[in-house]
Amino acid sequence: AIQAELEEWDRQMRAMADKYAAPPGAKQITKLPDLWIDTKAKRIYIDGYVTMRKGGLEMFACPVGTKEHESVVAAFAKSKEVHAGLLALGTKSGTPVSYDPEFKPPTGQPVAVWVTWRDEAGKFKVADARSWVQNNETKKPLAEQWVFAGSQLWTDPVDKVTHYSADSGDMICVSNFSSAMLDVPFSSSAQAGNLLFLAFTEHIPEQATSVRLVLVPQFENDPTATTPPDESILPLPSKDKRKPAEKTDDAKAAPKSSESESSQNATGNR
Template identity: 30%
Template sequence: MFRAGLALVASAATNAGSEPVKLPGIEVDPVGRCVTVESTVCLRKGTLELVACGKGGKVHESLVSIEARPLHLHTALLLLGLKPGNPAIMERVGGEEERWRHLPPSGDPVEVFLTWKEKSGEAVERPVSDFIVRVRDGANRESAREERLPTHTFLFAGSRLVDNESGPRTYLADREENLISLATFGDELLCLPGVYSRDNQALLWEINTKALPAPETRVYLRLRPGMGIGLTSKQSEQKKK
């Protein structure tokens, strides 16, 4: 399955030239250097684990959902020349005494935007950080200063392949549908640097209701090669519990 996706990359890269490459629900613009993904707004309020999930994923804790296959989105990012790394995982280390070690997330940076058309026909494009704010304490919620997610740049972690008892290996993002994560799952396609708990009490982010279109609104995710990550080292040190 994954090899078929890589074959698609090779074929598209050979034949596309400067023409857009279309996959189901996805368009790759090699000239504009971006990937556009058909999406739907999931929520108007609540805490978030994800920026984007698949249509069968955690839509109750995600900003938007997409119908496109995660493997195809992975392929689209490869077509832009981006290199995947890995999500945060535990890695087995061999030697005289076999052990496990933490492997931090890695991958090329990808900037994530949300775009849609207003009723007037005006096209709007905004970084996803405009729609995500830090969870505020209940007692001081109204008076607390609104603090937005400090970055709209994520790492192209690339999810993971896992063995099956029989048959081809499974691409985890296709199965779990965690696409662009705020919390750490270990199988996501794009992630923040560092490791972040997904326990309900530790969730850091919620929806900025002032800016986001209504639930069920058809919008587009737009992904571009990024320049860097905006989180401070202190913010990226919160470890998964």
């Protein structure tokens, strides 16, 4: 019975993950069709779904199966895979937040984040991800862009296995974490009773809505850096089930997962 329940959960997750077809002109860089890189347009595409619409936030997006209870979007990709994609585009990582001996905010190249989806009628929708995050003090949307802090690696002293810290949940944060891949470049508390940001409920579609995140590194002299993505990046799939594409050279930059991490389920534990 437990196995049947897990299989049904995986089926439902995969149905959300396969809501949209691959973005044209982009190359798949994961085993499952959830993450793509467009080296010409300098874009990263990540599929996910709306996991929370109301409550305090520590991050905007987390990998599926980690911190859905404090994120707006759960992404069907690992943080280290997204990190590798950003590096492949030439995005410069900076430094995570530091508290000792004094507070130093995260640094790194700014990265714009867009959310795209289709409503029940199939109409294309796009929003600046910051509009889904509300400042609890000003009641306004998040104003600053995220920066590519880059997270960090740590080695388990017992089994000596090295891990990418942001894989535990801290993909796109709105509270400062030394493990954050993308973070806000100012002081933002991570204390449960003192969170600075909330989900901006009225701006967010229904829970379980399938979305495609578009990450746009802010390169100088890029005339399209602030241009919202258009409908072409969110095609609907054909009747045939999407097949995992062959990995490209861009994918070789991604850190390899251990054998125990490789599975076909949709919870992101690939």
